[in-house]
Amino acid sequence: xxxxxxxxxxxxxxxxxxxxxxxxxxxxxxxxxxxxxxxxxxxxxxxxxxxxxxxxxxxxxxxxxxxxxxxxxxxxxxxxxxxxxxxxxxxxxxxxxxxxxxxxxxxxxxxxxxxxxxxxxxxxxxxxxxxxxxxxxxxxxxxxxxxxxx
Numbered sequence: 001x002x003x004x005x006x007x008x009x010x011x012x013x014x015x016x017x018x019x020x021x022x023x024x025x026x027x028x029x030x031x032x033x034x035x036x037x038x039x040x041x042x043x044x045x046x047x048x049x050x051x052x053x054x055x056x057x058x059x060x061x062x063x064x065x066x067x068x069x070x071x072x073x074x075x076x077x078x079x080x081x082x083x084x085x086x087x088x089x090x091x092x093x094x095x096x097x098x099x100x101x102x103x104x105x106x107x108x109x110x111x112x113x114x115x116x117x118x119x120x121x122x123x124x125x126x127x128x129x130x131x132x133x134x135x136x137x138x139x140x141x142x143x144x145x146x147x148x149x150x
Contacts, residue, residue, distance in 0.1 A: 003129045004108035007137035011144035013097040016105065017071035019143050020093065026063075029139040031132050042066065048080060055117050057082035071095060085117025105140075107133065 009016050019025045023044055027036035032050040039045045042065040049058050061080035068074045073094050080087045091109025098104055111125055 001126055002108065002110050003126055003133075004106070005130060005133055006104060006106045007133075008098070009103045009105060009137065009141055009144060011103060012101055013071050013095050013103045015144060015148075016095055016103040016140070019140060020074065025140075025143050029136050029143060031135045031139075036063070042068075046080075055084050057084045059087065067092075082117075085113060085115025087117065088112045088114075105137065 023036050023038060026044075027033045027046070030036075030046075030048070032048040033046055034049055035045075035047040037045050039062070044063040046061040046063050047058065048061055050056070059080035059082040061078055064077045066075045066077065073092065075090065075092050077090045078088065089109055089111040091107055094106045096104040096106065109129070111129055113125060
């Protein structure tokens, strides 16, 4: 199932791009992340506590960032596993500088569920993905208001 959306962040594109390249910021923005540790160039191991529909669990995840085209585009891929199932997703983020100095972030992705997760929450994935994206971008908006460090 293909999902997509668009969010406007009240910060310049270069600032938004820099935040998206910071694993600590990503860990704070992605709902449910309790840990995100570098495991190589543009790769991270993460722990997520999430609920997908009626199924809750602790997921061990691998996150990879590819296809970087600073400061306008990047691809994220996630492979997360728990006793209740597997979630894989690939998504792209496109950043567009707006005339008012803000940034429009267009995103698209394709989440896939397997195991008990797919059985119990498969029909809900579109709505859940939109909800998680809304939380992510609200958190990213908050990060733009934090003081910049060198």
